Amino acid sequence: MTTSQMREAEAALIDSGVEEWELMQRAGRGAAEWIARLGAGNQVTILCGPGNNGGDGYVAAAALHARGVPVRVVAPIPPKSEQARRAADGFHGDVYENADGLSGMVFVDALFGIGLSRPLTDEHRELIAQLSASHRLSVALDVPSGIDADSGAGPEGLPDFDLTLAFGAWKPAHFSGPSLKAVGAARLVEIGVPDRDTAMHLDTTSRIRAPEFAAHKYSRGLVAVVGGAMPGASLLSSRACALAGAGYVKWMSEHDHPGHPPDLVKDDSALDQALSDERISALLIGPGLGRDDTARARLKAVLAAGKPVVLDADALHLLQPAMLAEDGPPMLLTPHEGELSRLCEAFGVEEDTKRARAQALSSKAGCAVLAKGADTLLASGGVVRFFPPASRWLSVAGSGDVLAGIAAARLGVTQDAGQAACEAVQLHGRAARYAGKGFTAAMLAEAVHPALADFL
Numbered sequence: 328m329t330t331s332q333m334r335e336a337e338a339a340l341i342d343s344g345v346e347e348w349e350l351m352q353r354a355g356r357g358a359a360e361w362i363a364r365l366g367a368g369n370q371v372t373i374l375c376g377p378g379n380n381g382g383d384g385y386v387a388a389a390a391l392h393a394r395g396v397p398v399r400v401v402a403p404i405p406p407k408s409e410q411a412r413r414a415a416d417g418f419h420g421d422v423y424e425n426a427d428g429l430s431g432m433v434f435v436d437a438l439f440g441i442g443l444s445r446p447l448t449d450e451h452r453e454l455i456a457q458l459s460a461s462h463r464l465s466v467a468l469d470v471p472s473g474i475d476a477d478s479g480a481g482p483e484g485l486p487d488f489d490l491t492l493a494f495g496a497w498k499p500a501h502f503s504g505p506s507l508k509a510v511g512a513a514r515l516v517e518i519g520v521p522d523r524d525t526a527m528h529l530d531t532t533s534r535i536r537a538p539e540f541a542a543h544k545y546s547r548g549l550v551a552v553v554g555g556a557m558p559g560a561s562l563l564s565s566r567a568c569a570l571a572g573a574g575y576v577k578w579m580s581e582h583d584h585p586g587h588p589p590d591l592v593k594d595d596s597a598l599d600q601a602l603s604d605e606r607i608s609a610l611l612i613g614p615g616l617g618r619d620d621t622a623r624a625r626l627k628a629v630l631a632a633g634k635p636v637v638l639d640a641d642a643l644h645l646l647q648p649a650m651l652a653e654d655g656p657p658m659l660l661t662p663h664e665g666e667l668s669r670l671c672e673a674f675g676v677e678e679d680t681k682r683a684r685a686q687a688l689s690s691k692a693g694c695a696v697l698a699k700g701a702d703t704l705l706a707s708g709g710v711v712r713f714f715p716p717a718s719r720w721l722s723v724a725g726s727g728d729v730l731a732g733i734a735a736a737r738l739g740v741t742q743d744a745g746q747a748a749c750e751a752v753q754l755h756g757r758a759a760r761y762a763g764k765g766f767t768a769a770m771l772a773e774a775v776h777p778a779l780a781d782f783l
Contacts, residue, residue, distance in 0.1 A: 328496040328525055329477045330441050336495065336520045350518050351379065351410050354494045355386020357516035358468055361492055362387060362433055363396055365464055370397045370431030374458055375415070376438040376472070377404040382411035383468050383494070384437025389418045401426050403454060426458050434462035436488070440469035440476075441498065447473035447482050459486035467491040470500050471509050478680050479504010479702070487511060495520035497529050502713035503682055503702040513715070530705070530712040533750045535572065535782040536740070545606050547574025548739025552732065553598070553612040553629055554580030555622050555641065560615030560728045563768055564639075565591055567732030568611065570775040571754060573739050577601075598625055602632040609635045609739035613642030613661075614728040626650070635738050637661065637747075639731035648674055651692060657744040658694035661731055667698050682711055695744035697734070699727065703752055707745035717756035725768025730755045733775060754778050 328336060341347055362371055373388045375381035384400070391398040399421040406415045415422075423429065436455055439447070455472060459465045465488045474481035479500040488511040493501055500506065501513040538547050550573045554561035562584050569576045569591065578593045579601045587593060594601045602610075612629045616622045623645050629636060630650050635657040638646060643666040651658075662670055667684060671677070676687040685698040685706035695707035701719075705712040734751035741747050755771075757778035762771050 328498065328523070328527070330498070332523065332525055333441065333496060333498070333520075336523055340519060345519065347410055348413065351382050351386055351414060353518040354383045354468075354516060355414070356390045357494075357518065358383060358435075358492050359387040359390035359394075361490065361514065361516075362435060362466060363391060363394060365466065365490070366396060366433040368396060369433070371433045371435065372399055372401060372426070372429055372431050372458060372462060373435040374401045374426075374438050374455065375406070377407040377411060378439065378442045379408055379410055380437050380440030380442055380468055380472075381406055382408065382414040383440070384435060385411065385414035385418045387435065387437070387468075388420060389414070392418065392420045399423065399429070401429065401454075401458065403451070426454060426461070429458070430461040432463050434458045434465045436465065436467045436472050438472040440472065443472060452482060452484055456484060456486050459488075464489045467510070469494050470498060471506070474500050474504075474506045474509065476500045479506050481506035481509060485509045490514065492516050494518055497713070499527065499682060499713070502529065502715065503704055504680070507702050507716065526709055527711045527713070530714050530749050530752070533753050533782060535737075535750055535779065537783050538574075542574070544574035547572070548608045548736065549573075549575040549577065549604070549606045550609045550611065550735050550739040551577045551579050551594075551602070551604075551607050552735065553610060553616075553625060554578060554582065555616035555625060556582070556619070557615035557617065558582040558584040559586065560640070560725065562586055562591075563725055563728045563772055564611055564614045564732035564735070566769075567729040567772040567775050568736040570772065570779065571733040571736035571751070572779060573736035598628050602628060607632070607634055608742070609637070609735050611637045611639065611731055611735035613637075613639035614731055616641035616645075618644055635742055635744065637731055637735045637738055639727065640666075644669055646670065646673065648692070653693070655693065657738065657742060658692075659697060659734055659738060659744040659748055660688070660692065660694055661697045661699060661727070661734060661748075663699045663727065682706075686711060695748055697748045697752070699730070705745065705748050705752070707748070712745075712749060714752050714756075717752075718759035720762070720764050720766060721755070721759050721771075723766065723768060723771070726771060729758070729768055729772045729775070732772070750782070754782065757781055
């Protein structure tokens, strides 16, 4: 939920008879469960602010104190809200005005959370940094203080937290935005907020349907990967596509490559002729395509074929609104940040955040948009799906080609661009775990095979 949606949800709970104090108790005690496990009986320091986020911190401190955990509070600003004052009165441990000389195992930021409506002051930012540096682990309640819960924007100089505990519902900043690195691992503390059917969701591990009893190579999906001037990239996509569950992969390329495996069919006939095969269930174009007139002609031929399609890499630089037909087949765009900016310029999208740009582009182009990066998100059908951050080792040349191939395989099976994108992101991330550290894109493509088994 956005901050305003969260406020409305809490207000609805209170109107239904749940007291605000009870919500604070649920949040603070739920946070204490996590903090107690992290601290393992060692010193905890909680930085409490004047509002309800600080109140959550005082409740957590009292719960930890009752367990016998050594806990103290740093309160540079006295509690001001009614509930925060009540929570502060319930904590009977040590309270400090500053952090001088304090150190320990766990530092908890309960200064402002989602309630801050102005920039974090230098004094408060330095206090947070000081406490984070003097403790082994750092935890933020709801969001790290200073980070906008809706956009994920935040000031420079914030420390990287090991854990952020979201209260009641996820906020966009937990999985997207320029300050995502500071959030660390994100975990949800339930406080009784019901699902209000918002247009934002966290995508969880997908289950992938195994082939039917009477399946054959065409019923499992014939996917055509259209190559271009640099055949290596589309060949890599083809390999990932085959290992992600497609029944039949055709590599439509006018060029050959020494790495061409014997189990990949190569079709070097005229593209219009090759695309006329009615059995094709999905297409992929973009990896290694090039950006010249020949590449543009190949893209137009693919779009004219009227098949579900994944557009990646060079195809995203060539795509123009006039190329798209109204009410066309399912289409998935997979831009990284630079490609997303280029597409927004081409389609007249002017928005401030990555989430808003992807949503507007999806609406204008009439397709699913998988905006890649450290904060990958999917805009499709008016809904935004967020994904937990994947392995940082995915930042390797060719990783996007592998993802595009996986997405094309899943599109060939599901015929649903949004579902295909979700399954592809999950498979891509799991393949990275199997590949380990320091892998190449070719190693990542091969790791799709064991990763697929985890989702069946």
